[in-house]
Amino acid sequence: MITKPVFLCGYTSSGKTTVGKELAKQLGVPFFDTDKLLEQQAGQTPQQVFAEKGESYFRDLEHEIALQTADYPPCVISTGGGMLTSERNGTLLSQAGTIVYLNRPFEACYRSLMQNPDRPLIKNNTKEELRERYEKRAVSYRTYADFTVKNDRTPQLTAQRIMEFLKAKQTTKQT
Ligand SMILES: Nc1ncnc2c1ncn2[C@@H]1O[C@H](COP(=O)(O)OP(=O)(O)O)[C@@H](O)[C@H]1O
Numbered sequence: 744m745i746t747k748p749v750f751l752c753g754y755t756s757s758g759k760t761t762v763g764k765e766l767a768k769q770l771g772v773p774f775f776d777t778d779k780l781l782e783q784q785a786g787q788t789p790q791q792v793f794a795e796k797g798e799s800y801f802r803d804l805e806h807e808i809a810l811q812t813a814d815y816p817p818c819v820i821s822t823g824g825g826m827l828t829s830e831r832n833g834t835l836l837s838q839a840g841t842i843v844y845l846n847r848p849f850e851a852c853y854r855s856l857m858q859n860p861d862r863p864l865i866k867n868n869t870k871e872e873l874r875e876r877y878e879k880r881a882v883s884y885r886t887y888a889d890f891t892v893k894n895d896r897t898p899q900l901t902a903q904r905i906m907e908f909l910k911a912k913q914t915t916k917q918t
Pocket residue numbers: 753754755756757758759760761762821855894895896897898901
């Protein structure tokens with residue numbers, strides 16, 4: 744049903760990894776996660792890279808991964824929450840495939856984050872700072888997304904909503 748990769752973007756803890764796996768299952772295509780690919784190639788988790796080498800080094804590695812995934816065959820790729828904050832990645836991925844923005848309410852993201860608070864950009868931030876980043880990043884996600892989907896019920900239902908969009912897109916293209 745898809746001819747190019749589908750990239751899932753959204754805030755940290757918006758459900759990109761969870762929904763991405765489910766969507767890949769429903770589409771019958773492989774699933775990748777840019778943070779996992781980065782970890783395999785760097786030999787360190789994103790958390791470790793942030794702590795030892797800093798954010799700018801991490802962003803360069805992340806861009807390398809974006810360049811690689813742009814050439815992947817049809818699949819689902821969940822991106823890290825900061826992937827689309829740079830224009831170089833946004834432009835690249837919007838040309839390489841379909842970008843879907845997972846819009847999960849801030850309070851739900853925040854609740855999930857508090858259960859796994861050692862994501863690097865979360866430590867040492869107040870709830871209000873995290874909310875401000877959520878609003879600011881939403882602008883970047885919307886800039887590049889082909890489709891925005893609410894992730895406000897189950898991950899399965901969110902994946903189904905994306906399937907419906909992809910089906911409609913395919914139909915439109917053929918007519
Ligand atoms: N629709 C949802 N309903 C309930 N929990 C969810 C939903 N989407 C994501 N989660 C939970 O939120 C947490 C963060 O999800 P994850 O997929 O790791 O987010 P991301 O990859 O965007 O950072 C996980 O514990 C996941 O189970």
